Amino acid sequence: MSADGKFEGDPLPYPPQTWCLYVDLSAYxxxxxxxxxxxxxxxxxxxxxxxxxxxxxxxxxxxxxxxGAAVSTVICLxxxxxxxxxxxxxxxxxGYLLWGTLASVPALAMLATAHSIPMLALAFCMxxxxxxxxxxxxxxxxxxxxxxxxxxxxxxxxxxxxxxxxLAGLMLCGMLYDRPGGRGLLTVCALLATVLVGTMVHAxxxxxxxxxxxxxxxxxxxxxxxxGFRLKPSENPSFYWLIASRFAINLGFYSVTEFLSxxxxxxxxxxxxxxxxxxTIVMLAATGSGLIGNWPAGVLSxxxxxxxxxxxxxxxxxxxxxxxxxxxSVQIAIAGAVAFGIGWGxxxxxxxxxxxxLLPDGDEAxxxxxxxxxxxxxxxxxxVMGGIVxxxxxxxxxxxxxxxxxxxxxxFCMLAGTALVAPIRERRTTL
Numbered sequence: 001m002s003a004d005g006k007f008e009g010d011p012l013p014y015p016p017q018t019w020c021l022y023v024d025l026s027a028y029x030x031x032x033x034x035x036x037x038x039x040x041x042x043x044x045x046x047x048x049x050x051x052x053x054x055x056x057x058x059x060x061x062x063x064x065x066x067x068g069a070a071v072s073t074v075i076c077l078x079x080x081x082x083x084x085x086x087x088x089x090x091x092x093x094x095g096y097l098l099w100g101t102l103a104s105v106p107a108l109a110m111l112a113t114a115h116s117i118p119m120l121a122l123a124f125c126m127x128x129x130x131x132x133x134x135x136x137x138x139x140x141x142x143x144x145x146x147x148x149x150x151x152x153x154x155x156x157x158x159x160x161x162x163x164x165x166x167l168a169g170l171m172l173c174g175m176l177y178d179r180p181g182g183r184g185l186l187t188v189c190a191l192l193a194t195v196l197v198g199t200m201v202h203a204x205x206x207x208x209x210x211x212x213x214x215x216x217x218x219x220x221x222x223x224x225x226x227x228g229f230r231l232k233p234s235e236n237p238s239f240y241w242l243i244a245s246r247f248a249i250n251l252g253f254y255s256v257t258e259f260l261s262x263x264x265x266x267x268x269x270x271x272x273x274x275x276x277x278x279x280t281i282v283m284l285a286a287t288g289s290g291l292i293g294n295w296p297a298g299v300l301s302x303x304x305x306x307x308x309x310x311x312x313x314x315x316x317x318x319x320x321x322x323x324x325x326x327x328x329s330v331q332i333a334i335a336g337a338v339a340f341g342i343g344w345g346x347x348x349x350x351x352x353x354x355x356x357x358l359l360p361d362g363d364e365a366x367x368x369x370x371x372x373x374x375x376x377x378x379x380x381x382x383x384v385m386g387g388i389v390x391x392x393x394x395x396x397x398x399x400x401x402x403x404x405x406x407x408x409x410x411x412f413c414m415l416a417g418t419a420l421v422a423p424i425r426e427r428r429t430t431l
Contacts, residue, residue, distance in 0.1 A: 156298020
């Protein structure tokens with residue numbers, strides 16, 4: 001990097017690196033975290049259980065969430081490639097951000113009025129499609145606007161926004177969903193739509209939409225769409241090792257979180273009258289403690305090996321998963337949730353920093369779309385695999401035993417993901 005803050009061969013200066021820029025970058029990520037924490041953890045689990053009852057809730061939840069996440073995976077690849085090929089300075093990233101967010105509002109309205117599993121699945125797929133039109137271009141604004149030697153710090157801000165959004169989503173949606181008169185779901189969806197649109201407007205007005213740092217590829221629309229599915233691991237092997245690692249770790253994470261409600265009721269035998277309160281406490285313990293691990297990890301990742309930070313974070317998280325597998329005590333599970341949150345918060349910060357460290361110049365949104373697969377594809381597989389394991393484990397070993405098997409699967413995935421960071425070669429930055 002040269003003295004004026006540019007990379008070699010890059011004529012475009014970065015904007016001043018201030019805390020205001022990082023807050024502006026993080027605001028929309030707060031809204032996305034609020035959205036998916038509320039929808040996946042509160043809304044979908046409650047709606048599926050209300051529509052099908054207890055006997056098949058795990059299978060129906062798995063297939064419903066999996067279908068939506070499959071849509072997300074495809075749309076991120078397509079839109080990321082299109083965004084990289086868009087040369088217009090006001091539409092390259094922010095045009096997708098604007099229209100994707102606005103289209104999410106009717107999708108949320110459709111979700112709020114769904115009265116059957118097919119309608120719920122369709123609404124969830126529509127929400128995944130529209131929200132993810134904005135996601136890949138928005139994520140690419142980090143490498144667009146932040147030089148590599150500052151991306152650990154920027155990732156810490158994004159991590160804090162993610163944890164704060166998750167925390168707010170669990171608290172607000174947990175409190176509002178059960179409002180009397182059947183108004184809770186409508187209130188939740190209206191709140192999520194308001195925050196999503198509000199933060200989109202903030203990002204649209206405050207963030208610059210920079211021209212591409214490399215000459216965008218040209219060609220027909222079909223070629224742009226096809227390029228989104230063209231993976232090139234030989235050109236950047238470290239980036240694809242990161243994707244494999246992140247995929248395995250997120251597969252473990254979603255195996256835990258997407259069945260947490262059922263784990264508490266069926267494995268730890270939390271009484272129905274106390275279930276929502278205990279679920280809220282466990283989730284608040286896990287997400288709130290994430291702030292403890294997030295900020296130090298993000299700052300540390302600019303000063304030392306990011307791989308080392310990943311290993312430390314996942315050691316904490318894996319040990320916590322083992323606690324969940326072995327305990328029958330709610331109090332011990334809450335303590336395990338605190339430790340889990342600390343490790344997961346640290347991982348979230350360095351996860352962003354390591355991805356942006358390895359991105360190829362001029363292909364940012366497409367690459368972030370590929371990287372995003374390691375976030376969305378586990379949402380396809382974890383509920384499907386976990387649902388099958390839980391369903392037959394509960395049937396064969398007794399109600400609740402199946403969720404311990406799911407947690408064992410999660411622990412294995414997180415350990416495997418930690419091992420997969422070994423071949424990654426980080427780029428050195430000049431501090």
